[in-house]
Amino acid sequence: MREKLRLDQGQIDRGRKAAARIAADVNRELEKKTTVAVERTVLRLLGIDGVDTEGVPLPNVVVDHLLEQGRLSAGAASWVVNAALHENITPQQVAERVAAGSLSLTEIPQVEWASLLREGERLAAQGLERIAANRREREEQIRRLGEGRKPYLYVIVATGDIYEDIIQGKSAARQGADIVAVIRSTGQSLIDYVPYGATREGFGGTYATQENFRLMRQGLDEVGEEVGRYIRLCNYCSGLCMPEIAAMGAMERLDVMLNDALYGILFRDINMQRTLIDQAFSRLINGYAGIMINTGEDNYLTTADAVEAAHTVLASQFINEQFALLAGLPPEQMGLGHAFEINPELEDGFLLELAQAQLSRQIFPEAPLKYMPPTKHMTGNIFKGHVQDAMFNLVSILTGQGVQLLGMMTEAMHTPHIHDRKLAIENAQYIFNNARHLGEEIQFVSGGRVEARAREVLDRAVGMLEEVERIGLFTALERGMLADVKRSPTGGKGLSGVLEKDENYYNPLEAELKRRVGLDPREEGSVHGRGLPTR
């Protein structure tokens, strides 16, 4: 019943193949580099947390310490594990001493390489065990409590104050939400450290901190027990600290993470090398943690026109899919994004929305597609906006989307108030229930407008992907082929945090993670073949 649109499978295969090459080429190129964020993430997974007397997070203190001495390219882990072994203390204690200025990592005598490897492996396994336990705990809770049906009802909270967020999140869960996302404060994506502790002062969102994750997780667990439904927690694994947030989320049992291979480059002007390296490591963690990622294709449509730029969304989905596969993240965790952003004044615009949603559905049959609501064309007219959201909900249930980011009638004015969410949930519940099996009852007329539109979008996306494949992703980004913004490989924020790895670069977490998700590091050369998911 799913194949409501007749599509050319040959074209789909071409698009996928081009994207696989694009991703593999990038990976080959960047394999030799690491970033400060990756290194800080390694330290976090080795057990380092907390801040120094100035409030600087210890992972930053240690990494900056190594960077100053020009020794980070060996991998932060090699120094820290060495120090821990030598001093017979924990990595956390190592970091504390570095912060206190009582320990200089590069001056400590080197322990035997084999014992360092062993200790590194032990600590990595210990760090990952916490994540594995969280994954088991999630599965156990879902088995015990159950979960909402798909499309999951996904809502955001964004008060700026984690304690208000908890109230709003719990209230949302009682209203029927399946996923609660805590939106980040404006600007957090561009700061090169993760703030610490519970926070109450964000703008347009609440800082992502590990303590905030923990508090919110606790709140949602409580309410989940009461309503008898596992409530998923989502945050943003994006920006300059992408992999660190992945680690923190994995440690605090988040369930969903915004995580896009290109978003930071295009929409936050983060250096492309930095983002692409960070995304790979963050996805490795997300994949292992059983966290569903949500990609950010909707962002293409906030500046570009949704009709004209529709194919860029599909092209990006293909690319995100391949980068995810390369990082060992399975299709069931790929919440590939798209959005209902066509101008509501367009005659037959609804048909185009339907075509696009169904197209994504058929091309990525196993992915829990994340569908974003109208935002750009939402206005101060909350009544009309509520109806736009209803049409969005209808497309979703008609085409079998996975995650429904609920539209709010107050989109044009403020982040959601407590009752905006209630009304949005009610809207979706009504439509989903009242038209539950409509998708099974209708077929698109062959050769009609909907089918023609889907084919056109697919063809244009494939054309674009093959062009990018030809010139390479870096050049494509330089030429502004994506989202109309031009980015240079050496421009953008965070480039100074990108480093060539030494030949003796050491990262026990990466190795262990790859092993565990079944990505044999030595086999990575052969990705072209594996890029295509078996269907």
Added chain:
Amino acid sequence: MREKLRLDQGQIDRGRKAAARIAADVNRELEKKTTVAVERTVLRLLGIDGVDTEGVPLPNVVVDHLLEQGRLSAGAASWVVNAALHENITPQQVAERVAAGSLSLTEIPQVEWASLLREGERLAAQGLERIAANRREREEQIRRLGEGRKPYLYVIVATGDIYEDIIQGKSAARQGADIVAVIRSTGQSLIDYVPYGATREGFGGTYATQENFRLMRQGLDEVGEEVGRYIRLCNYCSGLCMPEIAAMGAMERLDVMLNDALYGILFRDINMQRTLIDQAFSRLINGYAGIMINTGEDNYLTTADAVEAAHTVLASQFINEQFALLAGLPPEQMGLGHAFEINPELEDGFLLELAQAQLSRQIFPEAPLKYMPPTKHMTGNIFKGHVQDAMFNLVSILTGQGVQLLGMMTEAMHTPHIHDRKLAIENAQYIFNNARHLGEEIQFVSGGRVEARAREVLDRAVGMLEEVERIGLFTALERGMLADVKRSPTGGKGLSGVLEKDENYYNPLEAELKRRVGLDPREEGSVHGRGLPTR
């Protein structure tokens, strides 16, 4: 493209045939009777208007005068035309003298029958000429100004004050309304005369008076010129004065009239003979005037459940169709009613609504179906209500309805405020435009839920119609087979206004109207065959 549902044409024919017999049987039975309302209508069309010193309308004064003397059964026209000829005055002057007590109609010597016939015919032609002129004027305005596309946007005004109604109606036209209906005050349908003059004191609606019709018509003509679109005016041709209102509407160029063959019987407990006689005459007028009627099938669903009683709606549409054909009203003027009244909490309820709307569409392909919005399940939650209305609009554009009675988000609280209408129009315009050709793009899966539902409703309706045909409509009404209410042929309001016609009964209007609409009175026996519209 229209035949989205595969239906059994044999069943449709059976239903139509049964309804044709039901209507013909009733007509044969009631042909020998007239009512006070019919007689008053004749007087109005002969030119009698105004009220006496007590405020009683002159048509009532004259008819009551004849009734008192037991002489109405010859037809009011025979007495009035006789008096007019004899006294050489107009019918209006006749009525005024009767009101003043200076003339007793039955005491005037009888003029020659042939000259009475001639004068009656002349006066009838004169009365009907005004109506014909209105019809031409309407056509001319539509040619010149254009009109909205179907489904027409139909809104109500109901302030109780005709001057406020005019503001609201004009504002609605500017917002995009195509049809403005002035709702009547509660209780008007049960008063046995039509109030006179401009009125400002209705409850839940504004009195239907000829002057109110004129004022509103004038307002809508003004705004129609400005917005460059002919704006249709609608009122209620229902209740104890059904045919009088038809005449008044025809004289003031109304365009649409609520007019149902059974509504008064079932929902206002008006005597069945009275209603059925009155409806026939009123439809004759409406048909001739080019007025679209709107039938009241929605009312079945205000007390009964819309899922269980769905077939009663279809059965009533069949009956209304046949009574209309018998009265010479063509399919293009038959706004057969149905309604979106399924409980919104029902899983897949939307599928059932779709099935019903498409079913009506296919069975009555030429009728401008009038689709009524959710009312019963509207609540104080205006936001949710607005979404229910959006789904209703979607079904309409998907299935090609003719007249969309716009749902208001404030349905559960008050008759529409000026901006409620704006929001409702905006809602419909958005959905109609954004999904304009969706109906052409989808097909229902054969053997699926939608198709199965449509067949079930059709089968049940046919079963019911054949049962009613067997026992006759009067008996069916007595047994409560329609709308679950039991009515006896001699119960209900207004029975005293039903009279056997004398053998020399005279009604020049009926004869002339029938001639003009091409219903030869002598051929009426042969309706069975003609009952089935040629397709």
Added chain:
Amino acid sequence: MAVDFQRVKPYGDTLGDGAVQLSFSLPVPCGEEARQAARQLAAQMGLEEPQVYHMDDLGEGYTFFIVYGTCTHTVDFTSIRVPKVDDGGRMNYEAINRFIRERIGRKLVVIGACTGTDAHTVGIDAIMNMKGYDGEYGLERYPEIEAYNLGSQVPNEEMLAEAIERDADALLVSQVVTQKGVHIDNLTRLVELTEAEGLRNRLILVCGGPRINHEMALELGFDAGFGPGSLAPDVASFLVRELERRMSNDTSKAPD
């Protein structure tokens, strides 16, 4: 973030933020002055920083607005007491019938109608009809109640005549149309009529409808009022308790 229940304020996403949404039209032509007028109105209502998020021309010199603002008023929640129908604890179908048999000792006679020009019978039917509503039988089904539903558009006079004829214990009046206060007039007239007939003390007067509440019913001179969502057992529980109360008052008077 403990709520101060003596000074409760609207809440959007931060305790005390006072967030309120408004919509209304003004009889002024659309434009910046209209926007300002809407803001001033909101300010008078006690909203700080009123924002007109949407303004729309309705034609004919009218403009529609959607406004958000920050409400400065507070409510003392701790001092709120809401009068509620005293049904002495809602009983179910069986308990009510038993109560009548044991404590009243005869059948209750109840007459219901939708009065005046009101033809909305669904509400009174929900309370009275045999088949009932929302899973609860209506009063007609109660063996210990003689229930007469007169239907729609019943004049007050006719209802009262029926009450006298059947020696009724209670009148149940439904009023749904409320435009221009028509229900208030109509309900008030029924009370006046019963008083004029000297029947007020003999009859339990109950009204109901979507815009009726108990407090308002008391003000109009009724004994109880029932709003949306009411069911037969709610009404019957009140009726039997009230009747018992009146009977015991009577007997206490009897000895005099």
Added chain:
Amino acid sequence: MAVDFQRVKPYGDTLGDGAVQLSFSLPVPCGEEARQAARQLAAQMGLEEPQVYHMDDLGEGYTFFIVYGTCTHTVDFTSIRVPKVDDGGRMNYEAINRFIRERIGRKLVVIGACTGTDAHTVGIDAIMNMKGYDGEYGLERYPEIEAYNLGSQVPNEEMLAEAIERDADALLVSQVVTQKGVHIDNLTRLVELTEAEGLRNRLILVCGGPRINHEMALELGFDAGFGPGSLAPDVASFLVRELERRMSNDTSKAPD
């Protein structure tokens, strides 16, 4: 039914009816007391006969309400005066360029940015980008304007440095995020910085965004503010007239 413009009231369907719709939540548990609290709040806002038409439990001790009532406040529409950007009559693309050539005699230098942590560039792009918006070219397209769009998340300091470097005539600042008044703080800081640098008189300061209006911009110390729907010619018309005005003031001062 003539409207009394000195005493304008909300309108539903009868002049003077005062019809207003409200919605809000209160931090109180759902129930009859909550309903009463909502009514009391509406009454404090000056609504007569407030009706709670919908009440919903949000959990966690919060309740949502939809209320209608009759507003008793009135507004004097005749006394409303709204400050408007003085653009001396909006000119079009050609006229603006001609104006600059003929009356300014040199190119105008304009710097735009979305400042602070704000990354919403669509608005400033609409005003500045070559390709323009809604059928109007942006300032970059104007031959007589040198326009520099610094993009998003630009610190105030950086913008000012750029202004000095390029000897700019005007700064165009976009602010879209307004939560917790962050735009007010940010805009105020820019004015303070320019003043501290002694540049306030040399620069025309303009801000814009969905929640900005001219009146508020003036209050914050800007020369003009532009809200939703603004287009490049609106801004440019104001800029060139303002610059001409300042130039003529300067020359009138020159003789001293």
